[in-house]
Structures are given as C-alpha cells and as structure tokens.
Amino acid sequence: LLVVPFDPARALTFEDPTVTDPQERLRLFGQFDHVRIYGRDYPDRLREAGFTVDEVDPCAGLGPEEVFRLGLKREEVLHVVGRG
Structure with a gap:
C-alpha cells in the first residue's frame, strides 16, 4: 500500500529537497515533512522503478x-x- 501526496491537477511531480523550513514545506507540499507532491506522472515513475x-x-x-x-x-x- 503506497500512500503519497498526490495532486491530479499537476502533470508532473514537484519536488525540492532543498526546502528545509517546515512552514515552507507545508505551503509547497501540503505537509511539513514532505519534499515532493506527485503529479499525474506518478504511475510512470513507479513503472520506471520496476x-x-x-x-x-x-x-x-x-x-x-x-x-x-x-x-x-x-x-x-x-x-x-x-x-x-
């Protein structure tokens, strides 16, 4: 079971591991401890991983x-x- 932050309105996954401020992560990714929010490319990324x-x-x-x-x-x- 994979539960990830997913936004179907996004074509591509947005990620930025350089964001370290919890408030900025909350604003950008919807949760203070996340560094990405997956887009509609999520299934393709999983397939690419095998x-x-x-x-x-x-x-x-x-x-x-x-x-x-x-x-x-x-x-x-x-x-x-x-x-x-």
Whole structure:
C-alpha cells in the first residue's frame, strides 16, 4: 500500500529537497515533512522503478449516494501497485 501526496491537477511531480523550513514545506507540499507532491506522472515513475501499476476508478459502477457514503471522490484514481 503506497500512500503519497498526490495532486491530479499537476502533470508532473514537484519536488525540492532543498526546502528545509517546515512552514515552507507545508505551503509547497501540503505537509511539513514532505519534499515532493506527485503529479499525474506518478504511475510512470513507479513503472520506471520496476513496478506494475493498474489505475482503478474506485467510483466505477457506483451511484452518487454510494460514492458519498463511502467517502470517495469522483476525480480520484487508485494506483494498484505490484512487483514487476
């Protein structure tokens, strides 16, 4: 299970390990101890590292009430990752 900061609005991952100030990291990456926020290139980066990646729509086949009840977001994609 991989849980990472992900922004589907970003085409490319943004990272800057030189940012050391916790407040600046919070502003840039959404959390004080992060140095990157992944973009839509995230699955490709995983594949380049040798993993298999399936992109799954968790809302597929669900109605609006079910999506709400399960706390899902229509724009989210699950990245199911395995060994290459």
